[in-house]
Amino acid sequence: MTLTAHTAGPTARTTGPVAGDGILRRQRLRESAARTYARSFPIVPVRANGMTVEGADGRRYLDCLSGAGTLALGHNHPVVLEAIRRTLDSGAPLHLLDLATAEKDDFTTALLESLPREFADQARVHFCGPAGTDAVEAALKLMQTATGRRGALAFTGAYHGMTAGALAVTGNVGIKSPLPGGGEVTRLPYPYAYRCPFGSGERGARLGVAYAERLLDDPLGGVLPPAAMILEVVQGEGGVVPAPDDWLREMRRITAERGIPLIVDEVQTGVGRTGAMWAVEHSGIVPDAMVLSKAIGGSLPLAVVVYRAQYDSWRPGAHTGTFRGNTLAMAAGAATLRFVAASGLAERAALLGARISERLRRLQGRLPVIGDVRGRGLMLGLELVDPSRAVDSCGAHPADPRLAVRVRAACLRRGLIVELGGRHGAVLRLLPPLTITDEQVEAVLDRLADAIEAAASADDDADGESA
Template sequence: MSLAAVPVQAASGAPAAGEAILRRQRVRESAARTYARSFPIVPVRAHGMTVEGADGRRYLDCLSGAGTLALGHNHPVVLEAIRRTLDSGAPLHLLDLATAEKDDFTSALFESLPAEFAARARVHFCGPAGTDAVEAALKLMQTATGRSGALAFTGAYHGMTAGALALTGNVAVKEPLPSGGEVARLPYPYGYRCPFGVGGEAGADLAATYVERLLDDPSGGVVAPAAMILEAVQGEGGVVPAPDGWLRAMRRITAERGIPLIVDEVQTGVGRTGAMWAIEHSGIVPDAMVLSKAIGGSLPLAVVVYREDYDGWRPGAHTGTFRGNTLAMAAGAATLRHVAANGLVERAAVVGERMAARLRELAAELPVIGDVRGRGLMLGVELVDPAAEPDACGARPADPALAVRVREACLARGLIVELGGRHDAVLRLLPPLTITDEQVAAVLERLAAAIAAASTGGPTGGSANGSAGAPTVRGNR
């Protein structure tokens, strides 16, 4: 059957029931809801990359649960692992007691990690969201070093709880809140909008030099920190990949100064970037990795994996009631092994480069596309005002209003994409690693049509409840 977003046979009254559900959501749920504003649909069924709404339309999902669904929706391997666990009578909740399911998940996880890191690693099961794993990683390093501050980067996103939010770069979500602790903000290498106005490799070199000089300056204002935390590819920050050389520089700088390095792999992990873990592109070995999203096979799960040297916690130092759901561990183990055994990491690299190449061709045709970037199946398309004057690096001002129109036009064409970046002007593509060649072609065709329609001022063919004027908060950690 064609991948077009055509109406499908739906139960009688389903569209009306969907509208009623949406109305109740608007009345009952908080003003902080996000994705529901962008995508006013009520999913009733999903398989792989396809989501069917109560309105009887099918959509290709390039959001994938904000990167959670490595295998797409309801993959047979995941469903079989869940059913097997349920049928076995295994307890679904046992705090942090040892179970066969936890042991199997831990084995699968350690098998997937870079060998040098896994050989001396410990794992801590946290509350089931990435933000709690970030909090745990910070507390771990504070305990180990006796220090309290942290180094974090412009454009960072690490979660919405107090400590993780302090590390996050987005000012809009932090303004109403008291400070979450002393954080030194460092420049992240963002080639298209280089903080030093030079771009490229030179900009990344300057960013590394700045960090090193600042940390060594006795009047630089930075107290010795408990840790540095970074993302190898910034997701919410606009799909900005860090150059491998810069990552190696950060590892050298922190190691030389006795600063633990935490890498947040919540969104980049499990094959997303064309490597099982994004650190593998650069070859660095961090002191800790924060993992969530895809490691639970679509169910909530979060862990910190760290060098055993730092395991100085006392019992109960970071605890919580939901530390490793049995179903999530079973689904996660199945996902990790399926990704590794079926070459999905390598496919993500190949398909991601193919999509990026087509998007770069599209940028040559459509001047509203300022930049195409990413790694593997983590791609970003930054939309700009082509009539505006470029800056010193050749970048034109972001166009968030256009981005909203493109998102609406995509939805009208049966394509779910979300926005991100400094000005919410980056179209983020996070398709499942299982995306087929036919689906790749459909995604690119629909995206090209949506950008063309939205940028020429013609009708987008749909509408959403989002607003170009309000900051978008995503991540769902």
């Protein structure tokens, strides 16, 4: 059996520029107005290998989106394909709700072996519906059950998903505004040195700690004891904003002293992305729960919550779902976790991330439209600004989302897939696979620099789907 882009008969017979145009046209007619990536990248991928994606028109692209961080090993990695083939050939059931299987047992073993020992030794794993947002829902519900409280502490710039509870703790008002109410959520300032909410740059992290602590202890502060605090070690959709390690340790202290469970959302930062297997390892904090998805499924849908056994107070069926027993994802995920660990890909991500950041800062020195370069490991961002406008209290020029859209389109024309995020959609996000080669690093940097220079000096409209 061969697993390739050609296994589906109609697709195999209709590749090429004309067929690709027809597929895009039908997508616009048939799919919902909520399309996102399809608008940014009007291409029809037909093959993919590693970091390379080939479109129906024969053009090839270097993929720095990686399924929004899902593809830790890139597209169709041999280790992943072998795990899938082996599982299919074994005759193992592909769907079994939450029954015990050898594949689930092996995945759970690989997962717990990869987690920080102090956390994993007393942990429980809950399999959720196959998306990070359901795992966030489960984590919040778990802590509400365990504490008997209802509220949550969340942060500005956060992104935790699209379902009701996850959306309530998300910071983006654009996607929250159509919904009635926002849940019992107290919003705290996330440390964002480039646009500090306190107008004081890096010192703002210390002020944020003091603000959170005093607010929680203020009998007139209006904040009831919450069921949990939820945070990201590096905010992804929020603009690739890494939290300082000292700030994270302070959040752990504040929550521990007040009996507030700490949930860390590692949906995008996990499996080596930030230069450690799990982003919490940089600061050494031990959370009460970790939300995991994306890369843990080896490119297939899978999501779990791992939490301290002391919180395991659910009754059977308290958080359930039909698609919790994705056998193929568990096999692919176990293979991915072990390969990342055995190959030292987290350590390589740290080295490459430092090298790329240095190059990007040199580029920033000659291109004033790059206001900030930040990130951790192979989770990097460039915030694009309008240098002709006055700076704010932190010395940052206003964000330039129109330039960012032009740069994204210019990158695509040069065979590079990058997506936007952050405040005002002005942050170019780089999420290459951990398997990116040195040659591909150079190609990405060359194409990115060329695209930024071209877009900054031109008034051309961005390519992309308009309807």
